[in-house]
Amino acid sequence: MKKLAALALLGLISLPVLAQTTSTVKHPVWSENAAIYEANIRQYSPEGSFKRFQEYLPELKKMGVGIIWIMPVNPIGEKNRKGTLGSYYAVRDYKGVNPEFGTPADFKNLVDAAHAQGMKVIIDWVANHTAWDHPWVSSHPEYYLKNDKGEFVPPVPDWQDVIKLNYANPQLRVAMIDALTFWLTEYGIDGFRCDVAEMVPVDFWNEARAALDQVKPVFMLAEGEAPELHEKAFDMTYAWQLKDLFGEIANGKKNANDLAAYMAGPEKKFNDNAYRMLHTSNHDLNSWEGTEFERLGEGVESFLVLSNLLKGMPLLYAGQEAGNTRRLEFFERDPIQWKPHPYKAIYTTLFHLKKRNHALWNGLEGGEQMxxxxxxxxxxxxxxxxxxxxxxxxxxxxxxxxxxxxxxxxxxxxxxxxxxxxxxxxxxxxxxxxxxxxxxxxxxx
Incomplete structure (x- = not known):
């Protein structure tokens, strides 16, 4: 067995994978060779508006971006708010548009403009919890989880600005799917990035995906890494373990053989049909763990390129194309400092390679790694x-x-x-x- 394991590390044989999950998800055709861009509207410009971000769409098109993921666009709760502007993920109205960013018409114009450029739009969706001042708190208190004293509770102790929903209530599920559907029919978006997806029951996501696909073929990204999320609900999950491994290699704690072992082992538990999101930064990493330059040191460019070539879909977080070296504030206005940087050309070259070279396509459409x-x-x-x-x-x-x-x-x-x-x-x-x-x-x- 040791000899077989050694040969597997060298890529000469493949060891059997016993725990790979199934996946019946039908990916939208337009996602098969796409790269994804995470847009932080608040920090994109000093104005932090949909209109200003819309001006950037032609540049994203030139770079080869296929999917734009926009961080939550909903109004933010005021009760127990963190910081001056609050967390994007403390939603006060599932069908509303945050006036901080503009009007509903401004958002609709942004979606239409992205579509006109040939790109798709998904929005961040927070199904696990709401702000304390969401209307459901008074109109449907039964939608929420409560403690033994009958009090609303945060999902985790540190998230004091939000309270957890209770998916044992069937009417909550109906209301949540209704809200998701609203964004497809009213604004024409193309899917959702689902916040802390593993904290919401998988059977709800399965139910929601089936309902949404009846409206239009959607793309679903889960902030999670549970293989069962791919069975019926999600096109893509986060490659968190790979992100951590990049950091350990950069810090000298692990090496290239550890990367090979991961690819031949833990990564194989995901169905071949599953898309995995590969990244060196995102809004959480940048604000809470540090920029990619802090975490990956002198290897940052190498890991950037590697994340575009391994099996999966590469993510570009707003500001990476400008070589942003700052941790952006999460609860305050803290605009990205835009400047020319070589990384923009590197991302552009890699994204266009992915679009035209079938070996780098996503899921079953792409080539296996040897x-x-x-x-x-x-x-x-x-x-x-x-x-x-x-x-x-x-x-x-x-x-x-x-x-x-x-x-x-x-x-x-x-x-x-x-x-x-x-x-x-x-x-x-x-x-x-x-x-x-x-x-x-x-x-x-």
Missing amino acids: RLPTTNDNAVYAFSRSKAGNQVIGIFNLSGQPQSVSFSAAPSPARFKNLFSGASETLRPGKVMQLKPWEYRVLVK
Whole structure:
């Protein structure tokens, strides 16, 4: 068994996966080769408005973004509010638009403009809890979970600005699905990113997805990593463990072989049909754990590129394309400082590669990852993905030391184009490749 495990790490064989879940989710066709952008309207501009963000849509189109995820657009509760402006996730009205960002007409114009650019829009949905001053608190107190004293309770002790809903109540489920449907019919959005999805019963999400798909084919992203979320409800979940592993490799606690072991082990519990969201930052990471530059250090660009090539859908959080090095305030206005940065061109190159190269498509439409054994697998993670005559090879020095790399067997074909330099490169057995610390090569057929 030890020998088999070692061979699996090298990508030469595949060990059987016994616990992979099923998935009957039918992904919208437009999601098959999409990359996703997370828009933080409050911090996008000094005005923090839908109108100002709408002006940026042509740039997102040029970058190759397929799906725009907009953080919650609902009015924010005032009772027990945190900070001056409150948390986006303390919803006071499920069918309302936050006046901080603009009018309902402004939001509708934004959605229509995104569609005109060929992009889809999903909005952040907070189904687990509401603000203390949501109308349901007085009109339907039975919708909420209560303690032994009959008092409303926060979902977790630190979330004192919200109170938890009770999905044992069937009428709550009806009301929540009605609110979700409202955004499809009134604003024409294309799906939802569902906050703390694992804190809401999976059978509710299954019920909701079935109802929403009757209106239009939707895209559903779960903030969660439970494989069963993919069975009937969600197109995509967060690759949280992979994000953590990136950090451990960057800090020298783990190495390229640990990444290979993760890909051959824990990641395989997800059905091949499941989309996994790959990211180096998002609103939570940036505000609470630190920027990608803080967490990933000198390896940040390498992990950025890697997250665009591994099996899954890459996420770009607002400001990453400008090389934002600041932790953005969560409960206050704290506009992104926009400036030219090389990362915008890198994301653009990678997003367009994903759109046209079938090997990088999502779920069953994309190619599987096969690790390519090298002379120094502890430091170097090399892999190939192939599909429909397309092939992409990634070679990453995941260490702070220079590496001399050679392959025991060359991929076929042996001649490729370097994605970023445009140069022709040939891979053959025994050929030595010199990689600087954290250097990467992306080779394309």
